[in-house]
Amino acid sequence: MNNFVFLFVIALCGTRVSSLNVERTNRIAGGESAKPGEFPYVISLQEISQLSTYTRGHRCGGAMVTARHAVTSASCVHDRTENGQFVVINATAYRVFAGSFNLSVDSADRNRNIEKITVHPDYRPNTPYVNDIAVITLVGEFPNSVVGTIPLAVSEPTQDQGSICQAAGWGSQNGTSSASTQLMHRNKTVFDQAVCKGVYSTPVPGFTQINVENSMMCALNPLSPSCEGDLGNPLVCNWYLTGILVHHRNDCSLGVGSFPEVYTRISSFRSWIERTSGASTFQPGMAVLGLICIVQIVTAKVLQ
Secondary structure, three states: OHHHHHHHHHHHHHOOHHHHOOOOOOOEOOEEEOOOOOOOOEEEEEEHHHOOOOOOOEEEEEEEOOOOEEEEOOHHHEEEOOOOOEEEOOHHHEEEEEOOOEOOOOOHHHEEEEEEEEEOOOOOOOOOOOOOOEEEEEOOOOOOOOOOOOOEOOOHHHHOOOOEEEEEEOOOOOOOOOOOOEOEEEEEEEOOHHHHHHHHHOOOOOOOOOOOOOOEEEEEOOOOOOOOOOOOOEEEEOOEEEEEEEEOOOOHHHOOOOOOEEEEEHHHHHHHHHHHHOOOOOOHHHHHHHHHHHHHHHHHHHHO
16 A cells, blocks of 8 residues: 555656646536537437436447547446346447537437447457447438537657646536536646556555556546546547546545546557548648648749
8 A cells, every 4th residue: 555655646746736736716526617619529428218317318428530430438338237248238229419518408410329339349348448449330420510520649749748638528526426417627637657557556455456558548637536427538638539538446526536547548549440430630730731842842843
């Protein structure tokens, strides 16, 4: 236990502490309320038979990467049967809701039924959080006037230790409910990878040890921990989808968290996501640079 405390102190000292000071004004437990039009790519995976409930059947989160495809965690789309077997949920029993700041602001343009769910072929439910990613294909596209998409992270520099990223989702605002009807968001600071590995490999009574692989990443906001219903939530760094939440160990009823949260690292699965969904890693800045180069080459040829 002393090793864990030591590792955690190092982690806090290694991050930019100033970035963890969250403005208290109008602060809602679990984060800040999203405004209309913010985070149009964030989804709520909803059980259709539970749409009449207060939380609209919310199961977990995710992000739209094309007008017809969402990325979430594989653990989000698995159920455990009575005999202990893990099975993928019935796609026809669920729908995807997006493009709104409140679950009650529903319309035909904000929900789509699901055609299929594709789980990463190397995901094994009995090996938690490894290759923990899935793509949801919808029966039809969302209109881009209502629902947005987020590009996939391309390279590691967007995920440096201490980077400030944003997470948004419909998870509970406390420890007593399963979801929030209000879309919430909060800043997260990317955690040192080696320290995160040490934290989760250290035995802690009541918790399972985790092997944090390089295809995972960690982030934390100690004043705004993730909660129930936040599984699958997107972590966005520099306007790129960088991670998908797969594990949090904190007691969100306390309103604070000391354990870093574990995310699937999107850049490690970019090729698979692209093959499965056709999602783009298009970078406007690179396109502009390419165009400038072409113009310079053509101009040089003309002046010769």
